[in-house]
Amino acid sequence: MNCFYHEERNASALCQVCGKGLCSDCATVISIPICKECLSEHIYGEKSKMLKCIVVGLILGIGCSIIMKNLSGLLFAWVPFGWMALSAITPKVFLVMPIVGWIAYFAIKFVLAFLIGWVALPIKLYRWMRIFNLAKKVLE
Ligand SMILES: [Zn+2]
Ligand SMILES: [Zn+2]
Structure with missing residues (x-):
């Protein structure tokens, strides 16, 4: 070929x-x-993922600040970035779990996402900027 x-x-x-x-x-x-055709769609998907992360992060951060009556709630803004990083490494298995299992799973994932979010956020943003820049050159 x-x-x-x-x-x-x-x-x-x-x-x-x-x-x-x-x-x-x-x-x-x-x-x-x-290929170039699929790249523009891929970039479109990545852009909406990035936007979603930022919007959810802002809502979480501002929401937590209001609930905690403390600006440190803003730290929760990086949770969606940590969450995404975790989703990328956890295998996509849909186990039949009782609801308690799902709550525990989400609680653990949330805590882990909070712990790694501050690292995941700059890495994710850097990667996104990089592929957007590269793609811009190719697609122009
Ligand atoms: Zn070629
Ligand atoms: Zn293709």
Whole structure:
């Protein structure tokens, strides 16, 4: 198979979304092999994920500050970022658990997300900015 964009080159990877052949130049635009068509959708999805994290974070942070009557509640703003990082490493298993199990699962995940959120937030934001920048160059 040849690269979809460069007919003269051999494909060294396949687009992870649609399976188009990509040469080594085309496959390394961002960290996953993805073609230009799928990249714009991928970026759109990542942008809405980022927006969701920021909005949920602000609501949590401001809400907790009001409930605690203390500005340290703002620290909860990084929970969604920690949560996302945890979701990326926990296998997607849907266990049949009693409701108590789910409450415990969410409580533990929330605490862990709070503990790692301050690290996850700058890393996540940095990665997002990086792929948005890279994608901008390719998609222009
Ligand atoms: Zn594709
Ligand atoms: Zn190519």
